[in-house]
Amino acid sequence: MNDSAIWSNLSEHFNVYGEAPSQGVLANIEHIKEALGNFLFDIPPNSRVLDFGCGTGPLCNRLDSQGYKVVGIDVSDSMIALAREHSPSSITYHVGEAKDAPRLGPFTAAVSLMVFQFVRDIDGLFCDLRAALAANGKLLVSVHSDEYILANPNNHTKFTQVLRNEPLRTAKMALESEEVPIFIRSSEEYREAAERAGFSELWSCRSQPYPDGTPAKYEVMAFARDYG
Ligand SMILES: C[S@@+](CC[C@H](N)C(=O)[O-])C[C@H]1O[C@@H](n2cnc3c(N)ncnc32)[C@H](O)[C@@H]1O
Numbered sequence: 001m002n003d004s005a006i007w008s009n010l011s012e013h014f015n016v017y018g019e020a021p022s023q024g025v026l027a028n029i030e031h032i033k034e035a036l037g038n039f040l041f042d043i044p045p046n047s048r049v050l051d052f053g054c055g056t057g058p059l060c061n062r063l064d065s066q067g068y069k070v071v072g073i074d075v076s077d078s079m080i081a082l083a084r085e086h087s088p089s090s091i092t093y094h095v096g097e098a099k100d101a102p103r104l105g106p107f108t109a110a111v112s113l114m115v116f117q118f119v120r121d122i123d124g125l126f127c128d129l130r131a132a133l134a135a136n137g138k139l140l141v142s143v144h145s146d147e148y149i150l151a152n153p154n155n156h157t158k159f160t161q162v163l164r165n166e167p168l169r170t171a172k173m174a175l176e177s178e179e180v181p182i183f184i185r186s187s188e189e190y191r192e193a194a195e196r197a198g199f200s201e202l203w204s205c206r207s208q209p210y211p212d213g214t215p216a217k218y219e220v221m222a223f224a225r226d227y228g
Pocket of ligand 1 (some may be wrong): 003007008014025028029052053054055056058073074075076079096097098112113114117119146
């Protein structure tokens with residue numbers, strides 16, 4: 001099964017608009033809201049902002065309500081269908097991948113929550129998103145931290161088939177009846193890939209660890225398209 005089909009099978013799990021919204025999905029925004037606020041602080045309202053891997057659109061809706069001109073891209077047509085159903089017409093959605101982003105640009109900023117760890121070609125992804133940004137554009141990325149995946153917590157997201165000694169560390173994320181391929185990268189690996197694509201890192205941070213000792217789930221990194 002290809003990635004697009006796997007994610008489409010999970011679209012109801014990501015349907016935050018249903019009668020029983022999944023706490024887990026909304027947590028993707030909730031746990032990084034301070035970092036998101038810091039990132040958006042100097043992005044003026046009315047700026048064009050891309051949400052790459054927007055899923056069913058919860059962050060797009062939040063950005064729209066903050067006055068941004070929002071474009072959401074996602075590889076899953078079912079995710080995009082739900083996003084369109086639950087969004088104002090001011091938000092534009094596209095079924096597509098990162099290579100489609102440059103023709104939809106230029107964007108003042110791009111955000112991508114919990115997507116990069118599912119993409120094998122990380123260099124290509126950074127290059128495509130950089131090409132979609134305007135001069136001095138900025139990118140915010142949040143991913144599962146490598147420590148969180150390697151800790152493989154029982155009470156949280158479950159990971160299987162963890163290969164921790166390969167040059168490219170991989171696992172599967174078990175969600176509903178799906179096993180989604182996931183790539184385990186350190187913050188240094190993300191930063192190096194971003195720099196190879198021409199980004200410079202602005203800052204990075206992690207969410208709070210869990211009270212039961214489980215490591216922080218969210219690694220958040222902000223990059224600038226241009227140096228200096
Ligand atoms: C864990 S979900 C996160 C959704 C949303 N960003 C959120 O935080 O609620 C990952 C999303 O990335 C999308 N995705 C995965 N690989 C992708 C790719 N190569 N190009 C575009 N979207 C992708 C999936 O379809 C899915 O909607």
